Amino acid sequence: MTPAEYQALTSPRLSHPARSLYLLYLRHQARGDETQPLDYPSLGRALAVQGEGEYRYRVTPAGLTELIDELQQAGLLVLQQRAHPQHYHGARFRLELKRLQGLTPLPARQFAMHPDWRPDEQLDGLARLCGLLDSRYDDTELGEFIAYWLGRPEVFENQHQWMLRFVRQLKKQRALRRDTNPAPATGYQQQAAPTSTDTGPSKRAREMMEEAQRLRDEQQESHDEKDT
Template sequence: MNSAELDALSQPLSNPARVLYMLSLRPNANVQTGASGELVYKHIMQLLNGTEQHFTLGRQINALLKELVNVGLIEIPSDCDINRSLNNKRVILPLVVVKQASVERLHQNKSAIYIDWQPDDKLFAELAQLVGLIDKAFTPEETGDFVAYWLGRPDTQLSHFQWTQKFVSYLKQQRLAKVPRHKTQIGSQLTTPQSAVEIDDNARKLVEKYRSKQ
């Protein structure tokens, strides 16, 4: 476990979330890709419960995963939904594969975001590649929106690594939110549905009912 992971684990987190990362996700992570092993909720619950049964529902596991997402310890792949079951799915541990030299340098100091903040170019490229951000180009407006949001939250103190990581996650969410309404998203691909008028059985029966009364 590297210094970036330890730093992230020292942020406000519940102890069960720390146990989930350190004893379940981290030992089985692929050090080349950052991919975790398959999440098996049954095994995770057994690990977390120990001698007392506190975790019995999948949504409790998802709540812990959300904690880990918030501090940058894991990323949810674009074809998964954190609000649905991730049983038998995999998540990404970005801090596992980023080069340690970059990690240590960018984790040295924490501060609130500032007006002319920019992401670290090299780290941005590495993280964007890791989380599957296809469109890596960003505009001054996107950076400005990100900075403006966090300027209003001066109590949030993060390292430059963590700010860059948050910016990558922000861009990924923005890209997904801009899926055109006339297109359907399947995984990370977009398809244009064929134009058609579909009438379900209830609607058809209603039409036939009123037609017979005429």
């Protein structure tokens, strides 16, 4: 499973039957990143839960159509060919997020934010997946992100999750810039995007990081004094 699939499948908006349909049947039976023509009777049998002489869970054809609609809305399926306008029996789909094999696998280790944290080379692919077409950033944006989370040492995330938080911050900041600095009505001029730099955070960002670290140290010293 790719990180993109994992992110979509763990969304609280996706129902458990839809997750089961994708993982246990559609993905398992797919050839590469495309499904076989969907067969509603087979899908129904794959999802059915049978008890003692009766079914404890069965899905109707209309229910199957709703589950497939869920998977499309989550970005997991993209319709390639449809035989009937009212249902998906016989239809083919592309497993869109399975194609994103290049993203870094989800690491098991989680860690608190630290001053040396940096996004890795997979940031661009993750940003595009989240709707941010330009993933370039400057040292102030990075420094503010690090400084903010240095002040919350109780938060542990893995690398993928930290990058996802960073992408969301970039999207929010750029949306605010567009709201406060609208483009002139008399013409269009593309605003240069901030460029990534490897020189580290700016002076202002370093000061914020140092202040967050100082507050964190004071909290730790206060905690140690109470323990003694």
